[in-house]
Amino acid sequence: MxxxxxxxxxxxxxxxxxxxxxxxxxxxxxxxxxxxxxxxxxxxxxxxxxxxxxxxxxxxxxxxxxxxxxxxxxxxxxxxxxxxxxxxxxxxxxxxxxxxxxxxxxxxxxxxxxxxxxxxxxxxxxxxxxxxxxxxxxxxxxxxxxxxxxxxxxxxxxxxxxxxxxxxxxxxxxxxxxxxxxxxxxxxxxxxxxxALAPIPLQRPRPAWEGVAVRGGELRLTAGSQGARLGAFAGDVLFTKAGISGPAALELSQAVERARREGAAWLSYAVLREPPEAVDAALLTETRANPRLQAATWLGRHLPERVVEPLLAEEDVSPSLALKELPRAARKALVGLATALPLGEPQPVPLARxxxxxxxxxxxxxxxxxxxxxxxxxxxxxxxxxxxxxxxxxxxxxxxxxxxxxxxxx
Missing domain, CATH: 3.50.50.60 (FAD/NAD(P)-binding domain)
Incomplete structure (x- = not known):
């Protein structure tokens, strides 16, 4: 031959x-x-x-x-x-x-x-x-x-x-x-x-949210929860039993695994990509215009309904609380969920997937x-x-x- x-x-x-x-x-x-x-x-x-x-x-x-x-x-x-x-x-x-x-x-x-x-x-x-x-x-x-x-x-x-x-x-x-x-x-x-182009397992997965898609925002990678930004990708994410998938997760997975191996990786999702200060100002304007609007309703404009109440419970904010009744800390929590939904630390990204x-x-x-x-x-x-x-x-x-x-x- x-x-x-x-x-x-x-x-x-x-x-x-x-x-x-x-x-x-x-x-x-x-x-x-x-x-x-x-x-x-x-x-x-x-x-x-x-x-x-x-x-x-x-x-x-x-x-x-x-x-x-x-x-x-x-x-x-x-x-x-x-x-x-x-x-x-x-x-x-x-x-x-x-x-x-x-x-x-x-x-x-x-x-x-x-x-x-x-x-x-x-x-x-x-x-x-x-x-x-x-x-x-x-x-x-x-x-x-x-x-x-x-x-x-x-x-x-x-x-x-x-x-x-x-x-x-x-x-x-x-x-x-x-x-x-x-x-x-x-x-x-x-x-x-x-x-590369793999789903990202999380240290704290949310299996109850499996199948929920969060759209229109940006997945962000930082060196710890308050650290410098290491990467970002605009696109949707999809919650899985083990973590997240979807276009943004796949695109960022290689950078996530490199950061994880270097010892500092934290993920968040910004549904609203404006600075928190700007979102806070907009929320105050909404409060004056519609003071009886409930916290859950406002957050539901930006995040899927299925995740709104669990997230508010994590922040100790009553979903029925009217905007006019929001303490400063609760308002800050709402802004934080919309501008940096915490996903937490990743687990090793699977090569095989x-x-x-x-x-x-x-x-x-x-x-x-x-x-x-x-x-x-x-x-x-x-x-x-x-x-x-x-x-x-x-x-x-x-x-x-x-x-x-x-x-x-x-």
């Missing part, structure tokens, strides 16, 4: 890499550990599959950290969102753009599966040989050439190897992250896996035009195995598609 290109991993990046290489005349063998291709892709977006994000390449790249954007620029320009949508359209998968710029296949049962099937059809039609239920157990070789792969007792040799094995989140989908350790053993510079995992092969060690690992003649890396982690919204899948395309272009 010396003239064969072996692609390891049948997810978003691996499928595109295999299709691209085969379409350029290569003999391609695609190895997938699961019993079918695209397992993680099938469950993305709650089974609806947020394929990519709308906008020109410059806008897509602006969503990533500066070093990641610089790395992704060549591949995103070569195979961007328009190319992905056009490819899917030709396979019968129509897409649409939501108001927030996220691009999905048209809503219908099995829409995520249709995306996987389209890429699988493209790959097989191009001549890709697919082996499922085939897990790689080791790499064989030393720089500058990878000699082969171990599949248990079986040894596979090839001319070129493309690794698209994913990160370390959602291990039940087959992404266990062990390949990163193998690459490190071969001398490749890597960054350890780190949780992240939509992606931060960390991976150091980008400085990879050629951004070809995804070739520097110092190696026949080894390419793409997808989540790279140290790339964008925000929620289809950005990470686009990065997988683009880097997979670059890896297969030779």
């Amino acid at each position: 010396a003239d064969v290109v072996v692609v390891v991993g049948g997810g978003a990046a691996g499928l595109v890499a295999a299709w691209r290489a085969a379409s350029l005349g290569r003999r391609v063998l695609l190895l997938e550990a699961n019993g079918r291709l695209g397992v993680k892709l099938r469950i993305s977006g709650g089974g609806k599959c947020n394929i990519t994000h709308d906008g020109p390449p410059k806008a897509l790249l602006a969503a990533f950290a500066r070093d990641q954007a610089r790395f992704l620029r060549p591949s995103v320009h070569a195979f961007g969102n328009a190319a992905v949508m056009d490819l899917l359209r030709r396979e019968g998968v129509e897409t649409y753009v939501r108001e927030n710029g996220r691009i999905f296949p048209l809503d219908r049962p099995g829409s995520a599966a249709a995306v996987v099937e389209a890429f699988e059809t493209l790959a097989r039609r191009a001549g890709v040989t697919v082996r499922t239920s085939t897990r790689v157990t080791g790499l064989l070789g030393r720089a500058p050439r990878l000699e082969g792969l171990w599949l248990g007792e079986e040894r596979i040799e090839a001319e070129t190897f493309i690794l698209a094995t994913g990160g370390a989140s959602y291990p039940e989908t087959g992404t266990r992250g062990e390949v990163l350790g193998w690459l490190k053993g071969l001398g490749a510079p890597v960054k350890p896996w780190f949780p 992240g939509e992606v995992a931060a960390g991976g092969v150091d980008l400085a060690a990879v050629d951004p035009r070809t995804m070739a690992l520097r110092g190696w003649e026949n080894l390419r890396i793409c997808g989540e195995l790279l140290d790339v982690d964008g925000p929620v919204g289809g950005y990470n899948l686009q990065a997988a598609f683009s880097t997979g395309y670059a890896a297969g272009s030779f």
